[in-house]
Amino acid sequence: MLGSASLSAASRNTLTTCSHQQPRPMYPAIGRRDFWRPRIPTAATRQTRWMSFNVFDLLPDLESLKSRRTKRLEDAVGKGKVKHNFGSPFEHMTQPLSGLKRNWKQNAKDAPAPDDSENSQKQPPLRQEVYRYQRSAQLADQPFIPESGGKESRARMEQMPDLRLRCTELDIHGNVTVRAGEFLKSELCAQHGLQPRDLRKIDSKFVNQMPAILVRKHAILINLLHIRALIEADRIVLFDSIGAQGSYNQGLLVYELQERLRSPSGTRNHPADATAPELLQPFEFRALEAVLISVVSSLQSDEEVLVNLVQNLLAYLEESVDRSKLRELLQYSKRLSRFSQKVLNIRDAIEEVLEQDEDLASMYLTEKLHGMTRKKDDHDDVELMMETYLKQVEEIVNHIESASSHVRTTEDVVNIILDSQRNSLLLLEIRLTILTVGLSTGTFITGLFGMNLLSTLESHPEAFYVVSCIAFIAIVSLTLAGLRAMRKVLRKIN
DSSP: OTTOSSOOHHHHHHHHHHOOSOOOOOOOOTTOOOOOOOOOOTTSOHHHHHHHOOGGGHHHHHHHHHHHHHHHHHHHHHHTSSOOOSOOTTHHHHHHHHHHHHHHHHHHHHSOOOOSHHHHTSOOHHHHHHHHHHHHHTTTTSOOOOTTOOHHHHHHHHHSOOOEEEEEEEETTSOEEEEEEEEEHHHHHHHHTOOHHHHHHHOTTOTTOOOEEEEOSSOEEEEETTEEEEEOSSEEEEEOOSSHHHHHHHHHHHHHHHHHHTOTTTEEOSGGGTTSTTTOEEHHHHHHHHHHHHHHHHHHHHHHHHHHHHHHHHHHHHHOOOHHHHHHHHHHHHHHHHHHHHHHHHHHHHHHHHTOHHHHHHTOHHHHHTTOOOOTTOOHHHHHHHHHHHHHHHHHHHHHHHHHHHHHHHHHHHHHHHHHHHHHHHHHHHHHHHHHHHHHHHHHHHHHHTSSOOOTTTTOTTHHHHHHHHHHHHHHHHHHHHHHHHHHHHHHHO
8 A cells, every 4th residue: 555654576577677767866856846757658557656655755754854955054154155045855855745744634634434344455545645646746657747837847837738719799680799719629519510620621730721501410610721610500700811911801791781781681490481592591601702702802912012013024024134133033922922822722612612513512501500401412502602603713823923924935935135145245255265366376477486595686686576566467357257157156056
């Protein structure tokens, strides 16, 4: 039992077999609330862990360490080596165990005496208290995180996943019933009949998710651009998005939903209200249409801004090629590529829903709410609506592809211009090289007569003029010959 002060022989053997590391001496750590304990491998049983050590056997050792440490501190303070401006480093180690001991004594006093053998075999309150203490501190399975620890504990707590989601809820009449309310993920799953993996698609903390429209039994999950929504037969839940632009677009979506849902002839909340089917639509279709309108409007606005910037830059590059403008063209080309990929992902998400007849038929949530069934191929209304916005998304894709094509054409033209300029520089370099060869020939002739050697030409009165004329003729002849050869090569290339 845990209350024993010593270990049995079997427990010592088990502890020696299970421990893979040598126990080290226990040193106090000022500012921490945990004490070191040897880790026992997972192969050891829980009974072995309980028999491995007694918590209250540490109290005498802690008291002795506390007294010796206090004496050393008092001696150091008396000699003036340190300032006594801190408390005892063992208070955080002895207080939890002392409180645990008091709780055990109180439980033992209140517990009834055992009457039979079965009650005598039950675990004493002390073991239950120690088990609760170890489970709360997580000493058996993972390192203990101090409540008032330093940067490591705070960093670990910040890395833990957030179990709450913030959302805004609108009812069937467009009234905001919940504004920026926080709910646990488990509550949302139980309330809307979802799986935890479904909430990952609408969690705004995962920003790099692929767009998707998921149809469940009683709900439609939407993750498109800045919109993360859950549509049911009688309400729509909008989850908060990250970023100022996303919040602005979500505010516009809420306003659009309120306007569309509050229209007197807009919503059909019962299948029997189909007196004018061209005017009345189920709530889920109107909410879905408002979401698609917001998505398409956001794409169109971004596309117009980006295309205008690209066209202005291309018009400038047609007149003159500037290095800074070429760098801007590279940035715009990357932005067009990213935006095109984003629009294509949205188009693929809509097409994926249109290809599944079961999902289209399952979107009639109002009929499901009233116990009505629908055939798999009976989904004309929602199919026409989805195809309408799919065509608009495809138009945006075509505009982006056209702008990308113009950018590629401009890049080709700019490359041609740069190649022409590079060729001009090469021709200039060749001309200068030919002229240098001619001058080198004249310099060679001059150098021959400039050597400190005696010849009969020094005394000749016309020798200087003759040599100068010969050098000049050689320079001109070689230069003209080189230029003539270069022209012949250019004619063959062109």
